[in-house]
Amino acid sequence: MHIVEQHYLGLELKHPSRVSxxxxxxxxxxxxxxxxxxxxxxxxxxxLIKGIxxxxxxxxxxxxxxxxxxxxVIRNIKVEEAFDLEILRVLPAKEILFFNFLLGKNRVIKCTWNNxxxxxxxxxxxxxxxxxxxxSAVAYLGGGNKNFTHALRGAIQCLIxxxxxxxxxxxxxxxxKQGTRKQGHYNATPYPITIVDSTWNKYIVRTEGFxxxxxxxxxxYGTGNAKLKLVWIKPYQKHGYVRLPKAETI
Structure with missing residues (x-):
């Protein structure tokens, strides 16, 4: 992956020329x-103005x-009317946190978490x-907000x-640069980048049946089940078997 500032909206907007x-x-x-x-x-x-x-x-x-x-994986996290915003209490209540989620080259979600x-x-x-x-959107955990707009839904999916x-x-x-020439990453921008990846969705069901x-x-999990985490349940076959993609079995 070759990361160029002008190719990613979330990085391009940081340039001084985009202040207006x-x-x-x-x-x-x-x-x-x-x-x-x-x-x-x-x-x-x-x-509020300073935070924005x-x-x-x-x-x-x-x-x-x-x-x-x-x-x-993120697109498969369901955030619908029945979703409980209290799940976001995994974020610290007395800290102000900022997130800059780069979702491809043409979309960025900026989140501010504050009390x-x-x-x-x-x-x-x-x-x-x-x-x-x-x-833009705003959600208050104690307000019972069920109006999950496109922006709010995307932010919650990323945070979860x-x-x-x-x-x-x-x-x-x-x-x-990180990694090898074929499989590595080169950050050509003036900003540090954290690449967020997942292997959860690399399991494929290769059988017939249900x-x-x-x-x-x-x-x-944890003492008294006080902690919460999202776990991925792999695809499986009720009357058959699951095998890895061919590339992983060779």
């Missing part, structure tokens, strides 16, 4: 959130680049680089995968 674009995005995202706060808490408004701007421009936020294999609030900025680049589209599983992480420093597709299950 980011200012427009900040206004677009902040306006509805500020209106929801009303005029009662001006200090909270300032904190930080999530858009800060070079210190970790760049998490999801591989195609990881994205396939049970999740603020999401989902930015997509149109085909042929004709412009960008932005969708990243925090409740054990993904394969490869840290590639700016301007450095098969059960792979799926996820939230499983509690």
């Amino acid at each position: 674009t980011l200012r427009e995005l900040e206004t677009f995202v902040s306006k509805p959130l500020l209106e929801a706060l009303g005029d009662d808490d001006p200090a909270a408004k300032q904190v 701007w930080h999530s858009l421009v800060s070079p210190t936020i970790e760049n998490l680049l999801f591989t195609e294999s990881a994205q396939e 049970d609030f999740l603020i999401v900025i989902d930015i997509t680049r149109h085909e042929y680089n004709t412009g960008i589209q932005c969708e 995968f990243y925090k409740l599983t054990e993904p394969e992480l490869l840290h590639v420093a700016a301007g450095k 098969s059960v597709s792979g799926h996820f299950r939230l499983q509690r």
Whole structure:
């Protein structure tokens, strides 16, 4: 994988030349959130604006680049009306966290977690680089929010995968290479990149008959079952067998 700054929207937006674009995005995202706060808490408004701007421009936020294999797994995590937002309490309640999820070259989801609030900025680049589209969302864990927009659903899927599983992480420093020439990664950008991969979906059912597709299950573990993690149940055959892809059995 050859990572070039101009090829990934989530990295390109960090360039100083895109400041005007980011200012427009900040206004677009902040306006509805500020209106929801009303005029009662001006200090909270300032904190909100600073947090949104930080999530858009800060070079210190970790760049998490999801591989195609990881994205396939993420798409299979169901976030629907019955989904319980309380699952996100695996994130620390008294910390402010920022996430920069790079989902391919033309989409980036920026998340801010702050005291049970999740603020999401989902930015997509149109085909042929004709412009960008932005969708924002906010969820409060104590508010019973069931309006899972495209942006909020995508952010939650990424957070569940990243925090409740054990993904394969490869840290590639700016301007450095990792791995071999054929299978390695070269980070040609001025930003450190963490490549997030998964092998969960590399099992294939190769038999006839009634098969059960792979799926996820939230499983509690630890003392008193106090901890929570997402586990992958491999595809299996109820009246047959499962074998690995041919490439792995040779």
